[in-house]
Amino acid sequence: MGCPVLGGLDAKRNAALQDNCPPSPHPRPGTSIAVVKNGKVLLVKRGKEPFKGYWAFPGGGQALGERLEETARRELAEETALTARHLEFLGFADRIAHGEDGIVTHHHVLARFLCTAFDGEPRAGGDAHELRWVSLAEAATLDTVPHLLELIGGALERARAGRQAFTKR
Template sequence: MADAVRPTLAASAAVFRGPLVLLAQRGYAPGKGLWSLPGGRVEPGETLAEAAAREVREEVAVEAEIIGLAAALDFISHDADGTLTSHFVVAAHAALWRAGEPVLSDEAVAVGWFHPDEVASLATTHGLADVVQRAARLLAAEGAAAEGAAEGGAEGRPQALAHAPS
C-alpha cells in the first residue's frame, strides 16, 4: 500500500578531484547496477552535509569536504502493478576530495573518476548528469574546483575498478 511507504531522507555527494567526479556503481536496489553518487540515509541528529560526508567515507573510503547543496531529488519507485514501493528524497551535495583512494564494497561494486561531460553516456540513476553539472558549477562559483585540483587532482581518463559482488 502506498500509505505504508513514507519518504526516506538521504544525502549524497558529487566528490570532485580536479576536473573529475567520483561515481559508484550501485550494488543494491533501487538502481542496482547503475552509476550514481555515493550516498545513503540520513541518521537522526545528523545534518545533510554530515550524512553526505559519512556516506562517502563508508561506501568508498574517501574523505570529502562538503561545499554546498547542488540539488534535491525525489526517487520514487513502483512495482509492475503501479504500487508505490519506495520514495527517497536525496540532498545531493558538491564536494572536494581530500584523502583516500576509492575502494569497492557491497554498496559500490565499481567506482571510477569521470569527466562530467561523460556522465550522460553512462547508465546512471535518474538525473545524475544534471546533478553533476550543477555540482561542478557550484564548485566553480565557490572557487573550490581549482583548490581541489591543486591538492592532488586525478589526471587522465576515468579509472574504474570493477568488482563482482560476492
C-alpha cells in the same frame, strides 16, 4: 543503515533486515554527494536497490539521530574511503522509483552536497561495487540513475564557480 520500516532502534535486527526491507509508507531521508576533482565526478555503481547496477553519486540513508551532514560524511567514507574536508549543501531532491505496475517502490528525499576537498584514495566499499571518475560526456555513456546527468552538470558548474570565486580573492 538497516531497515527503518521493520528494524526500529535495534541495530543488530536492523542490519539483518536490510535486504528484505519493505517500501516505507513515508519518504526516507538520505544524502547524495557529488565529489569533484579536475573536472570529473566520482560515481559509484550501486550494489543494492533501488537502481542496483546503475551509476550514481555516493550517498545513502540517514540513521536515526544523525544530522544530514554526518550522514553525507559517513556514506562517503563507507562507499569511497574518502574523508570530506568540506561539504557544500546544494539543496534537496526527490528520488521516486516505481515498479512495473506503476506503484511507488521507493521514495527518498536526498540532501545534495558538493565535495571538492577530501583526503584519501577512493576505493569501493559498502553498497558501492565499483567506482569511476568520469566527465559529463563519459557519464552519458553509462547506465545512470534518473536525472544524474543534469546533476553532474550542475555540480561541475558549481565547482568551477567556487574555484573562480576563490582565485579572485
